Amino acid sequence: MAELLEEIDVTEEDSQKDKFLTFSLGKEFYGVEIIYVTEIIGIQPITEVPELPVYIKGIINLRGKIIPVMDVRLRFKKEANDYNDRTCIIVIDVKEISIGLIVDAVSDVLDISSQDIVPPPDVNVNSHNRFIKGIGKVGNDVKLLLDCEKLISDDDAQSLTNI
Amino acid sequence: MSDISKEPMLEMYKFETTQLLEQLEQILIRSEKSNCYSPEAINEVFRIMHTIKGSSAMMIFNGISTLAHSIEDLFYYLREFKPSDVDYEKLTDLVLNCADFMKDELGKIENGVEPDGNPEELVNLIKVFLSGIKQKDNKSIDSKELTREKSANPSDEDKQKYYISYNLNNSSKPHYKATIFFEDGCEMENIRAFSIIHALNDIADEIHSEPSDIIENENSAEIIKREGIKIYFSSDSEYDIIFKLLNDAIFLKKLELDELKDIEEMQNVKQKKTIDLDDKPIIPESSRLHEKEHTNKSFQQNIISVNLQKLDKLMDLVGELVISEAMVTSNPDLKGLNLDNFNKAANQLKKITGELQDIVMSIRMVPLSATFQKMNRIVRDMCKKLNKDVELEIIGEETEVDKNIIENISDPLMHLIRNAIDHGIETVEERTLKGKNPKGKVTLEAKNEGGEVIILVKDDGKGLNKEKILKKAIDNGLVQDNGKEISDREIFSMIFLPGFSTKESVTEFSGRGVGMDVVSNNIEKVGGVVNVDSVTDAGTTMTIKIPLTLAIIDGMNIRVGDSTFTIPIISIKESFRIKEDELITDPDGNEMIMVRGDCYPILRIHKKFNISDSIHNIHEGITIMVESEMNTVCLFADELLGEQQVVVKALPQYIKKVKGITGCTLLGEGTISLILDIAGLVKSNYK
Amino acid sequence: MSKVLIVDDAAFMRTSLKLMLERNGFTVVGEAENGSVAIQKYGELSPDIVTMDITMPLLDGIEATKKIREIDPKAVIIIVSAMGQEAWVKDAVLAGAKNFIVKPFKEDHVLKVLNSI
Structure with a gap:
């Protein structure tokens, strides 16, 4: 019985494993592992909170739950874009923290198996490349795969309080 | 115990044991005050220790269990033998120390550390204390000695109440011999044997073992564990029936039942002793006090303990219900x-959600009594150490506050009580010299x-010594000596400034490396304030004001630019429009x-929080005067939106702390x- | 599926026993924190088995066992006792208790005793 359960677990995980939700920021396409994603919502009224870094736009009311939202463009030091009806908030759960990621537009869920993923070029650790876990090849396209844990990692969370 | 999943029980264990220890402390202190331990008190302590022993053993917290066991033994002796001439003060000290040990261990458990203290x-x-009592009380112990105190001297047979209760001659029935072994580790083998003999009594006579x-x-x-128990008896019942009866007993490892042809073997045994099944209970009746006087206990059956998280969740849901209701009806x-x-139905809905x-709020309300009663211990310990005589008066302990606040x-x-006794109350000699009652008094109301x-x-x-406080505050650079007149209250409140302590020598109690600023910080944390009043040689009064609850507050919503803020009504003094x-x-x-001869700083919220698109002309917006502790600030906002009860929510963890914001709330429109x-x-403005 | 009434003044003990019993297919129909409540609940719930602590406030387990057996001579009462309470367990057996469990109890012991009923 226990063995059976294990098997089911494995297949469950398998079904989630190589799947990535892809989204666009300007011309680039990014991917985020589907296991982190809890939902995708349209842009919402955001309540600004003082003293936060620019890329944290504020907080939103997600059916009674208050979660912070991060503008991924600003996180990557890209220039800000006005939000429109294609703008989406991807809600992810990482290490028990719920956070919304504001992206230009959401595209598909894709299977990218590990042999199609290459590590990012080894550049300066402080560069914004550090949020990229790997580069996925899908046909002729390239998707930058996000490291969700780094994206909301502690050093940044700490810097929030120090500002 | 490995087969009981420990985790869900741990919370319960901690909760119950903590409560029992609090109860214990109260009994001890009450008893010590009246300088006698009533039979009820002794029985109660016995029971508490018995329970702690049991549950700690279940959780394999052996240190606590062992210690509880020895206290149980001690109070068992006190209860059964009622020794006179017990040093109750020493007893109280001893048991309180034990309670402290257990509390420390619980603290370790709370912090996820192995409770490794050695008791x-x-x-x-x-043990020493108990044998001391026994020696003093040895006049009649021998005759009173029970099974528990194992001095049962085999030679004192006349004292034991065995007697042959069955007629030897009336034995035409077949005789049997049963030999029984119990499973290893089944415990209390003697009682198991006794149960079997007891059950056998229905169908057998002449039972000996x-x-x-x-x-x-x-x-x-x-x-019995080693050699098994042999039971000799006579019975009319069939062999199979007897065998079945015996075999039904549980934890049997081996059962042999033989019919005896030769009743001599039985006779021999009978010469020795017969089990007296009709024996009166050995435990004196007094040991099982019925405690009818504790009628308040009967309320307990209507009380259940609920996980606070569930309550918080319920609270959240009700808060959201209130909001959704507003979203629907407006x-x-x-x-x-x-x-x-629709309006009629909506009104009904409003009434019910209200x-x-x-009700949900009231569920969270807990009386202060447990917290207040804990202070008895503080007062007692301090009086002993500092050699002062202080009485603690407790008034209004039934007052209820939110659970979070209690914590x-x-x-x-x-801290305040320690401070009052340490720095406030004088020594007996000093008080006598001043013509005061030598016994000091601390009132907690x-x-x-x-x-x-x-x-x-x-x-x-x-x-409090005004001059000394002021001087110290100036010396430490906490205030400027600008010759400006400072009110007494303001001077007294300086003791709450960080890094302030008027006493040069930090005593063991009130010192502890933390100042009064910790007190005011803690109280502020729950939205409260603390004020000081003092009259030389008459005493000091600390007044703590706290909101009934933290979870729902009366708020005034204000608008600044596109942002909405909520100010707790409790801090608002007034609002007005200022001309340029x-x-x-x-x-x-x-x-x-x-304003009316006093000058107040103005804090523009749009500046503080960097909000664009807001009103800048002072006469177009609104000014709200808010007060915290002794200080007042005028906040400038665009407009007042209105008063509303709001459910306080914490900001997401990720954002952590933002200066000037305590939390957030959802308004009607979501x-x-x-x-x-x-x-x-206010504080940031005065710095 | 036996119905069990758990009597103990310690909520901790009640809950650990309850979890253990429910895990093993027993139905815990009620809990009582002293002897008098136990008697009352026995009447209301008519359980198949009562597990009875000895030291309890108001009315102890031995008295409660006696009273319940007066009301219902067929009542099945299992004493839950700690080591060192042999004399009381004996009294309880005399008062009509069917069997006993020793605290801190082990799951297999408990089941053995309860399943023997």
């Missing part, structure tokens, strides 16, 4: 429609006042306003409003 020393102290003194002799369990789609029936909210005010209260709870910590000691020419600006650009931290804003 050996305390166990030995208890080997060993025979199975209840009275503690070693019998050991013997939905913009309904504008301009004639909705008589009641629901009240946060226990430490500050302890709670009462409801409006939406607030007031807690007073009052002492009749020497009062009333505004005073100092050379640094700080703005101020004179928008988020940030709740201003008035104390923080």
Whole structure:
């Protein structure tokens, strides 16, 4: 019985494993592992909170739950874009923290198996490349795969309080 | 115990044991005060220790269990033998120390650390204490000695109540011999044997056993474990029936049942001893006090303990229900429609959600009594150490406050009481010289006042030394000596400034490396304030004002630009519009306003929080005067949106702390409003 | 599926026993924190088995066992006792208790005793 359960677990995980939700920021396409994603919502009224870094736009009311939202463009030091009806908030759960990621537009869920993923070029650790876990090849396209844990990692969370 | 999943039980264990220890402390202190331990008190301590022993053993917290066991033994002796001439003060000290040990261990458990304390020393102290009592009380012990105290001297047969109860000659029935072994580790083998003999009694006569003194002799369990028990009896019943009856007993390892042809073997045994099944209970009746006087206990059956997280969740849901209700009933789609029936139904809904909210709030309310009663211990210990004589008077302990608040005010209260006794109350000699009652008095009082709870910590000691406080504050650079007149209250409140302590030598109790600023910080954390009043040689009164609850507050919503903020009504003094020419600006650009002869700083929220698109002209917006502790600030906002009860929510963990904001709340339309931290804003402005 | 009434003044003990029993297919129909409540609940719930602590406030387990057996001579009462209470367990057996469990109890012991009923 226990063995059976294990098997089911494995297949469950398998079904989630190589799947990535892809989204666009300007011309680039990014991917985020589907296991982190809890939902995708349209842009919402955001309540600004003082003293936060620019890329944290504020907080939103997600059916009674208050979660912070991060503008991924600003996180990557890209220039800000006005939000429109294609703008989406991807809600992810990482290490028990719920956070919304504001992206230009959401595209598909894709299977990218590990042999199609290459590590990012080894550049300066402080560069914004550090949020990229790997580069996925899908046909002729390239998707930058996000490291969700780094994206909301502690050093940044700490810097929030120090500002 | 490995087969019981420990985790869900751990919470319960901690909760119950903590409660029992609190109860224990109260009994001990009450008893010590009256300098006698009533039979009820002794029985109660026995019971508490018995329970702690049991549950700690279940959780494999052996240190606590062992210690509880030895206290149980001690109180067992006190209960059964009622020794005279017990040093109750020493007893109280001893048991309180044990309680402290257990609390420490619980603390370790709370912090996820293995409770590794060694109770050996305390166990030995208890043993020594117990044997001390026994020696003093040895006049009649021998005759009273019970199974528990294993001095059952085999030669004192006349004292034991065995007698042959069955007629030897009336034995035409077949005789049997049963030999029974129990499973290893089944415990209390002697009682198991006794149960079998008891069950056998229905169908058999002339029952004898080997060993025979199975209840009275503690070693019998050991013997039975090793050698099994042999039971001799006569019976009319068929072999199979007897066998089945015996075999039905559980934990049997081996059963042999033989019919005896030769009754001599039986006779021999019978010469020795017969089990007296009709034996009166050995335990004196007094040991099982019925405690009818404790009638309040019967309320307990109507009380259940609930996980606080569930309660918080319920609270959240009710909060959201209130919001959704508002979203439905004041939905913009309904504008301009004639909705008589809808409105009627909506009113009913409003009434019910309102009641629901009240009930949920009331569930969270807990009386202060447990917190207040804990202070008895503090007073007792301090009086002993400092050689002072202080009485603690407790008033209004039934006053209820929110559960969260209880957790946060226990430490500050302890600190204030320590302080009152250490620095406030004089020594007996000093008090006598001053013509005061040599016995000092500390009063701890709670009462409801409006939406607030007031807690007073009052002492009749020497009062605060104004000059000394002021000098110290100036020396330490905490205030400027600008010759400006400072009110007494302001001087007294300086003791709450960080890094302030008037006493040069930090004593063991009130010192502890933390100052009074910790007290005021803790109280502020729960939205409360603390004020000081003092009269030389008459005493000092600390007044703590705290809101009834933290979870729902009366708020005033204000708008600044596109943002909405909520100010707790409790901090608002008044609001008004300022004309441009009333505004005073100092050379640094700080703005101020004179109101009724006093000058107050103005804090523009849009500046503080960097909000664009807001009103800048002072006469177009609104100014709200808010107060925290002694200081007042005027906040400038665009407009007042109105008063509303709001459910306080924490900001997401990820954002952590933002200066000037304590949390957030959802408004009717589902928008988020940030709740201003008035104390923080006022403080930052005065720095 | 036996119905069990758990009597103990310690909520901790009640809950650990309850979890253990429910895990093993027993139905815990009620809990009582002293002897008098136990008697009352026995009447209301008519359980198949009562597990009875000895030291309890108001009315101890031995008295409660006696009273319940007066009301219902067929009542099945299992004493839950700690080591060192042999004399009381004996009294309880005399008062009509069917069997006993020793605290801290082990799951297999408990089941053995309860399943023997």
